Amino acid sequence: MPSLRDWAKALKRDTLALWLAARDHRTPLAAKLLAGGVAAYALSPIDLIPDFIPVLGLLDDLLVVPIGIWLVLKLIPAPLMEELRERAGKLAERPNSMVGLLLVLTIWFALAAAAGLYLIREV
Template identity: 80%
Template sequence: MASAAPISSRKRSLGRLADWAKTLKRDVLALWLAARDARTPLVAKLLAGAVAAYALSPIDLIPDFIPVLGLLDDLLIVPLGIWLVLKLIPAALMAEFRERAARLAERPNSMVGLLFVVAIWLAMAALLGLFLIREA
């Protein structure tokens, strides 16, 4: 019979992983804010914009369906890009961007926006269904 210790250890590991993901998400948003702020040095602004755009892009350099390499680029490129940008942005300014990013991330999601997107998908599905019925 398995003891409770491994389960507790797994929960802690998952908790740390969730915290790391939340921090990464906040930092990507902070980089996006840094890229748009006039106080950010030009080189940092360009790199911050590139890292944030890559992290937020639905398209990866290496597609996720390629075993190991597909996920490895996300696990390496984004954190390394964030690390490099952090070296280029003054600490006090980055702390301000992180604070703003944390506030933005806590904002509630728009239920109206969700319903709008769902309505569009349903309408497209209905139109496709009508088209297929007419062609049959």
């Protein structure tokens, strides 16, 4: 029986595969539109039901995304989906760069500090 961690990893891989499917020219148009919508919903910080609403907030994520993935899987040819899953798995395994994160955060902090100093001097 697969563990929750394995299920979450597969869900993440399939969401990325849907994003790839939405951009692949071999994917049928209806599947492209649905795949793009499901992937955008899964990756978006905006939910149909906000997460702070007890039970319902998390339930929509647990139902909408898997049902959407299931529907898209019915529309995409199996060999194409396997290829997209393989590509998504390779993309998901790429290492995360802590140096890159620190660099981006430093740039944002410097820009915010410069904007703050500019506003202070103008007021």
